[in-house]
Amino acid sequence: MAVQFETIPEELSWTDSWKLWFWSSCRSCLPTGCLGWAHTQRLSTGFLRQVSQIGHLGQEAPDSAPNTGIWGEASRFGWLGGRHEFINDLVAAQWPYISDWFDETMRTNCEPALQSVMPAGITICFGDKCSLGTKPAQLQSIIASKYCEDPLEESTTIRLDAQLNYVGDSHVDVTCTVGSLVLTQLQVTGEIVIELVRLQKNPPWFSGVRIYFSNRPKIDLVVQTEVLGLNANFEFIKQKLVTALGDVIAGQAVLPNRFCLPIGDAISEVDLRMPTPQGVLRLVVLEARDLPDPGRSHWHNVLRPLLGSRGVPEGPDVHPFVEAAIGAQVQRTDTVNGSLSPKWEYGNCFDFVVDDIKRQGVEFTVHDSDTSTFKWKADVLGHGGSKLSALLEGQRTENHQPATWLRLATGPGKYIPAGQLRVRAEWRPLSPGGTAIYVHPAAGPPRGLWSIGPGNQSEWVLVADVLSATALPGDSNGQKHRVTLSLLWEGVETGQQSTTGLATAASPLALGEHMISTMNLRPEIGEVLRKFPERIYALWRAKVPMDQRAEKLERGYLFPKAQKTELISQVCISSPRGGYQPMFADAVWNSTCHLLLDSISKMTLRLAVSQHGASLPVGVAVYALDQLLEAPGWRFEGLLPLRRVGKVPIDPTDASAALEVRLRLHQLESPP
Incomplete structure (x- = not known):
């Protein structure tokens, strides 16, 4: 329950009033260690003015501003102009606390995950310095829209879609059994969403803030290594670290997960973090063809589809399976032994609960499960993916659900062809709660x-x-x-x-x-x-x-x-x-x-x-x-x-x- 501990004098400016109100009524259920929100009293006055402007705009939208139904096509706010730049002001003001959160997250979440995939006898931990640096992230191509989240309450939420292309001056010391590493130039690329949830008529004009990625962002970094005084290639550790960091981000801020800040009591923390999903997407993985053989050369794999029967027969050491990921949700097929053109008859049908059918995508990764004997064999045979809307488009015809072939790729930048994957998909939205579709x-x-x-x-x-x-x-x-x-x-x-x-x-x-x-x-x-x-x-x-x-x-x-x-x-x-x-x-x-x-x-x-x-x-x-x-x-x-x-x-x-x-x-x- 929020408690107002101080009456706001009428003679204060709106900015000062918003600041006092915000910090006297912030909910006590804020998650521990989340970006240092308890310290945001130091936010710049410019940021608060921007919040003031966005709040007034939420009230004073002209009659010509179009409305949308729930989960409908969000209307673009041309009348917002460039005032939503307050988001970058917020990021800059919060950057020292974001860096502290990054340090804590790396040590408490990434370090155990990284240690769990290390070979026996190899220990790894982060050193004294674990910082994002001083260069804050900047959001680009911000598009503002609005939608009605709960038609029963007729509440409006402002949504800001932006592109994050972050290349920072991070510095992370890593110590392992055989030497030390320095991780620099952390890169995070993806589409980020910031929502001002349930606009109100009184300060601070909205009930909470959501921040999340609709899809997993792309992560990369530079590894500088020194082992026994000699430079060494730690590509293995880099890959595992990127994967561990990606999993941590997915677990906190990739749909269906969201980083949230409740403000006041107009919305519960659970409703803010987990609004009702849109529906269920069913995926069926049918088959793959022309997968690369990890035990053979790159040129052999490139030419093998052209050689046909003249190519070297498939070896028995390839045991592919497929991981399908929508946001932070991941499911996998069974393993097919000894085939570069596997077909899945069972264990290949998955149902995903989806939050944003128009913006989310599905990523497929074909793995080779047999990598323990030969360490040089690649674990990943190929990557592919598609937007859910594109995958579903035109698939449903009368009494028939045609399949789609997706191209797979591998290597740096995922430019090297790695075969194809055949899948089917079907979408079913949720009915409103309490509404029966069937007679009984x-x-x-x-x-x-x-x-x-x-x-x-x-x-x-x-x-x-x-x-x-x-x-x-x-x-x-x-x-x-x-x-x-x-x-x-x-x-x-x-x-x-x-x-x-x-x-x-x-x-x-x-x-x-x-x-x-x-x-x-x-x-x-x-x-x-x-x-x-x-x-x-x-x-x-x-x-x-x-x-x-x-x-x-x-x-x-x-x-x-x-x-x-x-x-x-x-x-x-x-x-x-x-x-x-x-x-x-x-x-x-x-x-x-x-x-x-x-x-x-x-x-x-x-x-x-x-x-x-x-x-x-x-x-x-x-x-x-x-x-x-x-x-x-x-x-x-x-x-x-x-x-x-x-x-x-x-x-x-x-x-x-x-x-x-x-x-x-x-x-x-x-x-x-």
């Missing part, structure tokens, strides 16, 4: 709605928002937890699963104190709140609700009526996470998972909360999906009881844990 939806969908692949699979999309868990056992304090979602049909696992990220459990007062610290309050206000733990607890419980019985028990434990030398509540606040065992612990994920269902009847959603590395879950919650069809708009939001696994409840604390979730059900429309 509970009975399950009829067969044959998909033209390709299994006709009666993936007819529904369940959007599950896992928000928080409360009243976890006290010994969970300081431990990392995740939630695994799985589908059961008549109590039997269907194999459909999705998992949230990790969240550290802590006492509610420790989490509340952290919430207060991220609100960027004046020091004296923070000190006053810390002297009254009951207020911190009330603020936290307003944000993260729990079962009433559990809250009564917890309040009696934290704030006993009998005076003690040192209240337990003060110990919870002053002790580091994991340094004190409270009665209960909370964990917050604010994570969204998508599950595809064939039907709803007799289906149950199982949510298991488990500690990282543990074999048994801490607790399990279940929800019968038949109930969603009876709920308004096919939605449920509330607390689900968490049943302790392997333990019979013998006191109230054993049966008070709960999981806060929000479930939304959507049926797929017929293919257009």
